Amino acid sequence: MSVIAHADRIQAPPGAAVRRRKSFLRRRSTVAFFMALPLILIVALLVLYPASYAVYLSTLNKTMERFVGFGNFLFLFKRDSFWMVVEQSVIFAVTAVLFKAVIGLVVAHFVHNLPAKGQRKWRGMLLVPWVIPPAMSTLAWLWLFDPSYSAFNWIFAHFGIDPVPWLGNPYWARFAVILVNVWVGAPFFMIMYLAALKSVPDQLYEAAEIDGANWFQKLWYVTLPMMRNIISITVLFSLIVTFANFDIVRVLTNGGPLDQTQVFATWAFRLGIESNDIPLGASVSLFMFPVLAFAAIFILRDINRRGNEA
Amino acid sequence: MTTTAQTYAGAAPSARGGSITRNRRKVLILSYVFLVLFVIFFLTPPLYMFITSLKTSAEISAEVSPWWVFSPTLANYIQLLTSPVYLTFFRNSILVSTFVVAITMVVSILAAFSLARMKFWGSATLATGVFLTYLIPDTLLFIPMFKTFAFLHDLTGIEFINHWWVLVIIYPTLTIPFCTWIMIGYFSSIPKELDEAALIDGASYMQLLTKIFVPVALPGIIAAAIFAFTVSWAQFLYPLAFTTSTDQLVLPVGIVTTLIKGDVFNWGQIMTGALLGAAPPLILYAFLMDYYIAGLTAGATKG
Numbered sequence: 001m002s003v004i005a006h007a008d009r010i011q012a013p014p015g016a017a018v019r020r021r022k023s024f025l026r027r028r029s030t031v032a033f034f035m036a037l038p039l040i041l042i043v044a045l046l047v048l049y050p051a052s053y054a055v056y057l058s059t060l061n062k063t064m065e066r067f068v069g070f071g072n073f074l075f076l077f078k079r080d081s082f083w084m085v086v087e088q089s090v091i092f093a094v095t096a097v098l099f100k101a102v103i104g105l106v107v108a109h110f111v112h113n114l115p116a117k118g119q120r121k122w123r124g125m126l127l128v129p130w131v132i133p134p135a136m137s138t139l140a141w142l143w144l145f146d147p148s149y150s151a152f153n154w155i156f157a158h159f160g161i162d163p164v165p166w167l168g169n170p171y172w173a174r175f176a177v178i179l180v181n182v183w184v185g186a187p188f189f190m191i192m193y194l195a196a197l198k199s200v201p202d203q204l205y206e207a208a209e210i211d212g213a214n215w216f217q218k219l220w221y222v223t224l225p226m227m228r229n230i231i232s233i234t235v236l237f238s239l240i241v242t243f244a245n246f247d248i249v250r251v252l253t254n255g256g257p258l259d260q261t262q263v264f265a266t267w268a269f270r271l272g273i274e275s276n277d278i279p280l281g282a283s284v285s286l287f288m289f290p291v292l293a294f295a296a297i298f299i300l301r302d303i304n305r306r307g308n309e310a
Numbered sequence: 311m312t313t314t315a316q317t318y319a320g321a322a323p324s325a326r327g328g329s330i331t332r333n334r335r336k337v338l339i340l341s342y343v344f345l346v347l348f349v350i351f352f353l354t355p356p357l358y359m360f361i362t363s364l365k366t367s368a369e370i371s372a373e374v375s376p377w378w379v380f381s382p383t384l385a386n387y388i389q390l391l392t393s394p395v396y397l398t399f400f401r402n403s404i405l406v407s408t409f410v411v412a413i414t415m416v417v418s419i420l421a422a423f424s425l426a427r428m429k430f431w432g433s434a435t436l437a438t439g440v441f442l443t444y445l446i447p448d449t450l451l452f453i454p455m456f457k458t459f460a461f462l463h464d465l466t467g468i469e470f471i472n473h474w475w476v477l478v479i480i481y482p483t484l485t486i487p488f489c490t491w492i493m494i495g496y497f498s499s500i501p502k503e504l505d506e507a508a509l510i511d512g513a514s515y516m517q518l519l520t521k522i523f524v525p526v527a528l529p530g531i532i533a534a535a536i537f538a539f540t541v542s543w544a545q546f547l548y549p550l551a552f553t554t555s556t557d558q559l560v561l562p563v564g565i566v567t568t569l570i571k572g573d574v575f576n577w578g579q580i581m582t583g584a585l586l587g588a589a590p591p592l593i594l595y596a597f598l599m600d601y602y603i604a605g606l607t608a609g610a611t612k613g
């Protein structure tokens with residue numbers, strides 16, 4: 001910085017300096033506030049306002065002229081299709097997150113075992129599913145699952161296995177939706193866990209080895225406790241994202257067959273945008289909120305705890 | 311050294327030094343075998359996209375192996391790249407992503423600088439609040455937004471629905487919270503002595519930001535920009551809900567809604583369209599992988 005150009009500022013009388021410092025302090029926070037203002041406006045107008053507006057919308061009748069209170073929710077509770085969506089959303093999110101975490105942890109270990117200079121290219125290849133826009137890669141899966149030209153069934157036929165109705169049968173369709181979600185999400189866990197594995201000090205493993213620990217004991221007593229934070233944060237984060245997933249179900253099955261793969265997001269879209277019942281769609285989407293709040297509280301607790309440690 | 315250890319270990323498996331070396335080799339081989347299996351699992355869909363994109367419709371429906379191209383052709387690529395409809399999707403995607411990245415970077419760099427360094431009343435709460443907004447999913451917001459835009463239309467006469475630029479207004483809600491969050495992390499890691507020195511030299515806060523913070527935190531800024539680009543390029547729900555005419559669609563929705571029409575799917579063309587649509591983020595990733603990974607891990611590790 002140009003010291004000379006501003007040297008005259010230093011030679012101010014002491015009284016003026018105090019006054020200037022006061023206004024300076026005031027100015028500092030004012031400037032700070034104005035710098036953060038665009039962010040505050042965007043968050044308030046485009047996130048917080050719509051979120052609370054959703055609550056209001058959910059208390060109106062279909063034509064949005066009359067206040068019905070909890071009417072929409074009571075209506076939903078009486079419908080079997082609603083409970084089916086609840087069941088499917090929970091099965092979908094829990095199973096997918098579990099498999100993503102396990103596969104991510106396993107793959108991260110395998111990459112971590114490799115010599116350091118070879119890791120980069122493996123990591124590069126393994127992250128590809130996360131980079132491709134999900135709507136695009138799901139199209140590839142849709143084609144792999146095609147009822148008449150499924151490339152998987154072609155392989156199966158060579159082993160004498162009957163063709164699998166990937167998207168035609170409700171149970172296979174549920175499996176397919178979860179499989180694609182795991183495929184998209186596992187690389188993210190892998191990258192996170194790989195970063196966490198690298199931060200575990202080698203001395204801990206050496207000490208464990210001297211104590212005669214086998215690989216499972218090393219994993220259970222050294223690796224997992226050291227990675228506890230990152231595991232909980234990735235799982236909670238992924239739970240929110242998976243629970244609110246839209247792209248994959250929409251492109252792969254569009255909720256079918258017989259609405260068996262419908263999750264909250266796709267069902268809310270069907271009701272709110274396609275059937276034009278905005279209040280009912282808003283009510284359905286609000287059911288994602290409890291899961292979100294639950295996960296958010298735990299993530300926040302974790303952040304605060306780490307903030308205090310630092 | 312390895313060969314002696316190997317033979318020694320083979321002769322006496324209980325020998326301690328030998329068994330550790332042997333175990334390491336076994337672990338290494340096992341790791342490679344499983345990694346190859348996982349890479350096959352992870353890369354099959356994109357590879358299959360590529361294989362199908364090189365085929366004619368006749369070959370796709372023929373009774374031959376779907377895993378091989380017998381008469382490769384670029385017809386699908388030529389068709390799509392000369393189709394005005396597909397090029398419009400591409401143009402819309404590029405426009406939306408560019409504007410969103412620009413808006414995101416300006417807003418989140420300013421906000422992150424303010425929240426990480428300058429502090430004001432409530433700034434700590436705001437920083438946490440920003441992270442929490444990132445957790446509110448698009449699937450919760452699209453219905454009230456849809457209604458709000460309809461209401462604004464009645465109020466002002468401006469038609470928001472079915473214009474690509476409405477996405478430029480909406481997408482920042484997906485990108486700004488996370489980008490601000492990781493920029494706060496990067497800015498906080500810059501030593502305080504640096505800005506004190508600059509302030510003593512008489513730099514204004516704006517100069518402090520543009521001359522010191524932005525250059526020093528450039529890797530973080532690149533990582534955040536890549537994140538913003540990837541998110542806005544891939545976003546599917548908002549364009550599906552808010553745009554319908556062919557000339558306003560962005561790539562992901564355009565491919566899904568216009569190439570898949572009726573009962574006859576032209577899979578060769580769909581796969582080509584999807585692959586070309588996935589190309590920009592993939593190319594970016596190929597060249598800037600380290601920034602990409604830094605951005606991904608920053609959210610959780612810098613918190």
